[in-house]
Amino acid sequence: MANVPDPMLPQLYRVQRVRREIPDTFTLELEPEEGVEVPPFASGQFNMLYVFGVGEIPISISGDPARRRPLVHTTRAVGTVSKAMRELKPEDVIGVRGPFGSHWPIERAMGKDVVIVAGGIGLAPLRSAMYQIISQREKYGKVVLLYGARTPEDILYRREVEHWRAHFDLEVYVTVDNATGKWRGSVGVVTRLIPRAPFDPLNTVAMICGPEIMMRFTAAELEKRGVATENIFVSMERNMKCAIGQCGHCQYGPHFVCKDGPVFQYSRVQHLLTKWEI
Amino acid sequence: MRTLESILVEHPFFKGLQPQYLQLITGCASNVRFHAGTYMLREGEQASQFYLIRHGKVALEVFAAQHGPITIETIEAGEVLGWSWLFPPYRWHFSARVVEPVRAIALDGICLRTKGEEDHDLGYELMKRVAQIMMERLQATRIQLLDVYGVGA
Numbered sequence: 106m107a108n109v110p111d112p113m114l115p116q117l118y119r120v121q122r123v124r125r126e127i128p129d130t131f132t133l134e135l136e137p138e139e140g141v142e143v144p145p146f147a148s149g150q151f152n153m154l155y156v157f158g159v160g161e162i163p164i165s166i167s168g169d170p171a172r173r174r175p176l177v178h179t180t181r182a183v184g185t186v187s188k189a190m191r192e193l194k195p196e197d198v199i200g201v202r203g204p205f206g207s208h209w210p211i212e213r214a215m216g217k218d219v220v221i222v223a224g225g226i227g228l229a230p231l232r233s234a235m236y237q238i239i240s241q242r243e244k245y246g247k248v249v250l251l252y253g254a255r256t257p258e259d260i261l262y263r264r265e266v267e268h269w270r271a272h273f274d275l276e277v278y279v280t281v282d283n284a285t286g287k288w289r290g291s292v293g294v295v296t297r298l299i300p301r302a303p304f305d306p307l308n309t310v311a312m313i314c315g316p317e318i319m320m321r322f323t324a325a326e327l328e329k330r331g332v333a334t335e336n337i338f339v340s341m342e343r344n345m346k347c348a349i350g351q352c353g354h355c356q357y358g359p360h361f362v363c364k365d366g367p368v369f370q371y372s373r374v375q376h377l378l379t380k381w382e383i
Numbered sequence: 384m385r386t387l388e389s390i391l392v393e394h395p396f397f398k399g400l401q402p403q404y405l406q407l408i409t410g411c412a413s414n415v416r417f418h419a420g421t422y423m424l425r426e427g428e429q430a431s432q433f434y435l436i437r438h439g440k441v442a443l444e445v446f447a448a449q450h451g452p453i454t455i456e457t458i459e460a461g462e463v464l465g466w467s468w469l470f471p472p473y474r475w476h477f478s479a480r481v482v483e484p485v486r487a488i489a490l491d492g493i494c495l496r497t498k499g500e501e502d503h504d505l506g507y508e509l510m511k512r513v514a515q516i517m518m519e520r521l522q523a524t525r526i527q528l529l530d531v532y533g534v535g536a
Contacts, residue, residue: 225532255532282527284454289482292442293456294526300395301459316531322522 112349115155115200116141120193121175127259129182130226131191132167134175135201143173147208148233149340149368153348154178155200156193160186163345163363165230166204170237176201179229179261205348207368209234210338214310218246220302220332222323224253224295224315228261230340230367231314235269242274249276249302253295253319256281257288276303295319299326306331313371314340321378324371337371358383387412390488394435396463396512404505411494415487423464423479423487430467430475432489436460439485443477456523457482466513468492 110116118135125131133154137143146152146166155161162184168177182191193199211234219238223231238248250269254260260279270277278298280291291298295315309332313320320339327337343355343362350364358377360366377383388409391397397405415434417423423434423441440459444452455477458464467475469492499506 253532255530259532280457282530282532285450285452288454291440291457291459292454294523296526297456297523301461318526318529319531322526 112202115202117198118176118201120195120197120199122195123193126179126261130179130261132177132179133190134177136175143176144204146170146204148211148237149209149230150204150206151367152201152203156186156189157200159189162186163348167229167232170233171240181226202348205363207366209312209368210310211237215244218304218309220249220304220309220311222251222295222311222313224319225255226261227315228252231312232262234312246308247276247304249304251295251298251302252279254281256283278302296322296326299330309336311337334372334375335370338368339371340367341369342367395461396435400508404508407498407505411491413489415489417481417485419481419484421481423481424475425478426475428475430465430473430492432492433463433465433468434487434489436462436464437486439481440483441485442480442482444480445477463516466517469513
């Protein structure tokens with residue numbers, strides 16, 4: 106019988122690199138300690154990262170599922186744990202549990218147009234999906250990335266986004282909410298890009314990740330354009346603790362975000378998104 | 384060579400408009416081009432026309448003494464620039480700077496207002512279409528104001 110690791114037991118990983126992305130956002134590249142095998146993961150899944158003596162938080166995997174090492178996570182330094190994480194140095198050791206949760210519908214989207222809509226740091230979990238789709242580009246129709254950031258200085262993975270933009274078979278549109286000076290790109294919320302984007306709404310799978318309010322308005326705009334709610338997928342964020350659906354911290358209506366999500370078919374959570382109590 | 388009417392009929396703003404109205408509107412339309420860096424309209428000036436953008440990108444700007452020009456939003460192909468031509472005192476509230484060379488159809492606002500007054504069905508059609516754009520831009524502005532990507536948002 107295969108030796109299945111205990112999902113509650115962190116595995117030891119060593120920090121290889123901490124890359125500053127934008128002022129408050131960084132990427133951690135981790136290598137497993139000797140004897141630790143990096144488990145396979147799917148795009149959209151998350152790991153629980155443990156800074157010893159400080160605490161444990163869920164972070165989406167933002168690396169390429171076809172290339173497990175180093176294990177890559179991008180996050181924003183906003184709380185105690187993520188701020189401590191930002192201060193980690195190469196060779197520091199942290200604990201990793203996972204991967205957990207559902208994934209982006211990469212297979213379901215085959216043969217269809219794919220619309221990826223990311224807001225702010227929401228690009229991080231969608232980058233894994235981009236890698237997978239680009240690696241099998243011929244299996245998809247049009248591939249469109251719509252990315253919204255706060256200002257031009259807040260564009261995450263800027264060089265990579267520019268690289269994707271140069272691909273003749275990718276449609277990449279970037280907009281910012283506020284701009285002054287030299288910015289020559291689009292200004293306005295990401296939802297404004299949807300009517301402009303070239304895709305067939307009747308044959309499209311859409312994947313959205315960003316602040317909840319942005320996802321709600323984006324999904325509504327996609328629906329308005331004619332995309333069925335069954336073909337829209339969103340990545341939800343809640344207070345995940347155990348990550349295996351036991352503790353109940355991330356309960357979202359009848360769902361546990363850690364186990365049933367974080368990626369949900371929009372039609373399953375649409376009615377919950379407007380409930381103030383949840 | 385394509386006629387103005389055939390271009391108008393394909394623009395999202397006039398989608399589904401009855402042919403007789405389209406003919407009337409064509410009489411108020413003309414083809415225009417603007418180079419990058421020029422201004423299509425300026426805050427405070429008389430708003431006597433509006434534009435259906437066919438190609439290019441325009442930045443709607445407002446000038447703030449401490450910051451210089453601030454871009455509120457960009458208007459791009461398939462979209463409409465300007466609605467102040469429809470409401471007194473018919474003056475632009477923002478300036479529009481060409482970011483990428485623009486090809487557009489200019490519609491004479493005074494001509495359209497006159498036709499709308501003469502035929503209220505046409506006037507109502509125009510008003511509905513402009514109101515739709517205003518609603519969409521208002522919603523977008525509301526989301527923009529929420530600063531959804533800010534810390535703690």
